Amino acid sequence: DVQLLESGGALVLPGGSLRLSCGVSGFSFSSYAMSWVRQAPGKGLVWVSGVTSGGDTTYYADSVKGRFTISRDNSKNTLYLQMNGLRAEDTAVYYCAKDKDKSYSLDFIRLDSWGQGTLVIVSS
Amino acid sequence: DIQMTQSPSSLSASVGDRVTITCQASQDITKFLNWYQQKPGKAPKLLIYDTSNLETGVPSRFSGSGSGTDFTFTISSLQPEDIATYYCQQYDKLPVTFGPGTTVDIK
Numbered sequence: 001d002v003q004l005l006e007s008g009g010a011l012v013l014p015g016g017s018l019r020l021s022c023g024v025s026g027f028s029f030s031s032y033a034m035s036w037v038r039q040a041p042g043k044g045l046v047w048v049s050g051v052t053s054g055g056d057t058t059y060y061a062d063s064v065k066g067r068f069t070i071s072r073d074n075s076k077n078t079l080y081l082q083m084n085g086l087r088a089e090d091t092a093v094y095y096c097a098k099d100k101d102k103s104y105s106l107d108f109i110r111l112d113s114w115g116q117g118t119l120v121i122v123s124s
Numbered sequence: 125d126i127q128m129t130q131s132p133s134s135l136s137a138s139v140g141d142r143v144t145i146t147c148q149a150s151q152d153i154t155k156f157l158n159w160y161q162q163k164p165g166k167a168p169k170l171l172i173y174d175t176s177n178l179e180t181g182v183p184s185r186f187s188g189s190g191s192g193t194d195f196t197f198t199i200s201s202l203q204p205e206d207i208a209t210y211y212c213q214q215y216d217k218l219p220v221t222f223g224p225g226t227t228v229d230i231k
Binding site: 037046047050062110118 | 125158160162167168169170173174179211213215218219220221222223224225
């Protein structure tokens, strides 16, 4: 079975940093692009960032560009999201999600498996 | 960025009713449109990809259609377990964007 498990969510002060991790199993991690999607309390889904299967290409929503960094370690089957300069508006549940099909690009983002999410709260 | 809108924002229907949700993109996205279901406290689940393709294991009462800028998601016969929020998502251009969601409940 495909499994994704996020960790690293916490309460953090504005301006602080946090690194989220997403450990996966049940599929060939190095063959799939991956994404982070967040959901603020009571709000809708917002795609935050994506990374190609090889980790060579990344893309960010404007709201996090320059503050967040997505990366992956294919040898550890783990996806990361380094979040710096956190703001109150970054408060959300953060999901990692897997693309439906094997690909070397971010051209076909159809997210067929999701983790359970990890909660990030940015507050003083 | 491509903006996605959905209507209605919420609806209430009876078991067995046909339910239709529309999704509109701010520009032509051809058929690069997916639909997700999210139940309270749970992660989203991919139901339909590429406008009309049913994800494996998803009941056939769910369907999708459309192209260009206008898309439709249908539940042919609403079941109690379909209570959820439904989101459309385009992937024609990065960044991927989601619609604001449509909450479906039972009348």
